[in-house]
Amino acid sequence: MDVTDAIITALRQLSEALEDVQRLQSCVGTLNEGYKTIGQVPAARRVYWRISAFSYGKLNTSYAHSIRHDFVERAPISSLTVAWQAYAERFDVQGLGISTESLEAGLALARLTRNCLAGSHEAKALVSGSEPYIRRAVFQATSFGAIKEERFFPLLRALLQSIANLIAPVDRDNSELLLTGSLIRLYFQEEVRTDQIVLRALDSDDAQVNLSVLMIVLNALKVDxxxxxxxxxxxxxxxxxxxxxxxxxxxxxxxxxxxxxxxxxxxxxxxxxxxxxxxxxxxxxxxxxxxxxxxxxxxxxxxxxxxxxxxxxxxxxxxxxPEVAYLVPHLNAAATFAAPNLKALLESGQDREPAASQDPILPRTLEASILLCQCLIAAALREIPVQHERELLAQSIAGLDQPAGNTLSSLRKAGQATVENLIGLLGALEAALPRQKPLRPATESSPGRSLQAFATLKRDVVQLLGLIAYHDKHSQDRIREAAGIHLILSLCVVDEHNPLIREHALLTIRNLMTNNPENQAVIGTMDPIGMVGPNGELQEMPVKRG
Known part of the structure; x- marks a missing residue:
């Protein structure tokens, strides 16, 4: 029997069961008219659309639900399994010699299956016998050149949507979990190629196919x-x-x-x-x-x-x-890679867009460094104890250890050298991305012009150093010993490319000086190079006269 004939025969048996449902008497005539030309695929499509209009709930939600329930109770679902078996056995895309009629018949069958499954626990139990054949059809539709051929896309979408509905949680009882749990484990294992429908379907460039396969993953996570x-x-x-x-x-x-x-x-x-x-x-x-x-x-x-x-x-x-302390080693790796490469790029004079774009690794590493800093900052801010400043200061003076979460503890760990790596990265960024003064636009020959998109990394590094130094004398001392105080002080100025960097630098300096006489002495020995203006901007010192 031809695959199209097998599907039409199965659809006919389903429709005969539907004729027994009293609520569908109004459409019996339409069904009979459709089957007068049983050998024609368009007839099967008309029957399908009539059935799916009810099963999809296009008339009235509660009325359609009752019809679908009666359909499941009375229809010989085994006919659906027979149809899927016939289709799967004959659906072979090798050589891509599949007729349009066969694709349309399979599409009608897949849509009918999908619509019967929507929100029906009973249908899921009955249709589960068809699942191996649906999975086999998905394997064929994702094989060879079919995954890239647009004419296969509608069928693949409907097949995946059927599976998504089959594993979607409805009642969450033990029988449902037993049914869908075993299927889910099949889809995400890699022992058998024909079972890897999720991995294979993700190779498609069709957005609706991707949407369907993502629904399978999401439904699977909800169930298991x-x-x-x-x-x-x-x-x-x-x-x-x-x-x-x-x-x-x-x-x-x-x-x-x-x-x-x-x-x-x-x-x-x-x-x-x-x-x-x-x-x-x-x-x-x-x-x-x-x-x-x-x-x-x-x-x-x-x-x-x-x-x-x-x-x-x-x-x-x-x-x-969530716990993100595991990101600290990745930040160290990114900093130790980016710092010397930034210096090498600057020394070579090849810091404009064409040269910088030849190697995507450095820009990607800088972008990752921004994200790593921001993730660690968000976690560290939640870990800083919410206490009165005077109480924290009193504990610090008394030599008591300050409580810290996993993120701050990992950042402060001497063995990882995070402080030293961050200061090294900050120095390289300052050299490659000098500040842009107000009202002085950058020129084409400005150093680091192609890297300005990463200028905010300086601000993030400064903020992270400030959090590390917060009421932790050991970290404060390490920043001083790594020549970080002078570097951070130089950032206490307005930078057009870096909003708020001055404010973060000032807060970091304040954290470095808190209950740390050595750091206070370092800053005290510096000669003033400017004065704070009325708007907070660092201005030049007035010239002494006479």
């Missing part, structure tokens, strides 16, 4: 939260890396577009991981020995930064700040 651990291990990282790489492209899209919706779903998936203990495992697994920061890690940092900013702006009890 333990899947987070699978996504963070070596095997699951391939799936997350593909999602993150695509999110880099989707991040510029408007929310209302398909690409924007894909980004929103990708963020929801990432938020599951960010708020879980496996965050560190995923970030480290996304890395590479050949790169300081990979593109996938960079995208993850952007999502983590957005999550932390949402958490810090929300009430303290509404969103928990």
């Amino acid at each position: 939260p333990s899947l987070i651990r699978t996504l963070a291990n070596v095997q699951g990282t391939r799936t997350m890396a593909k999602i993150l790489d695509k999110m880099t492209r989707w991040s510029e899209s408007v929310s209302e577009t398909l690409e924007g919706r894909c980004f929103d779903l990708g963020y929801q998936i990432s938020a599951y991981i960010i708020s879980s203990p496996v965050q560190m495992s995923l970030f480290n697994t996304l890395g590479s020995d050949e790169e300081v920061i990979t593109p996938s890690q960079l995208m993850f940092l952007k999502l983590l930064d957005g999550y932390l900013q949402s958490a810090t702006s929300a009430p303290s009890s509404s969103i928990d700040i």
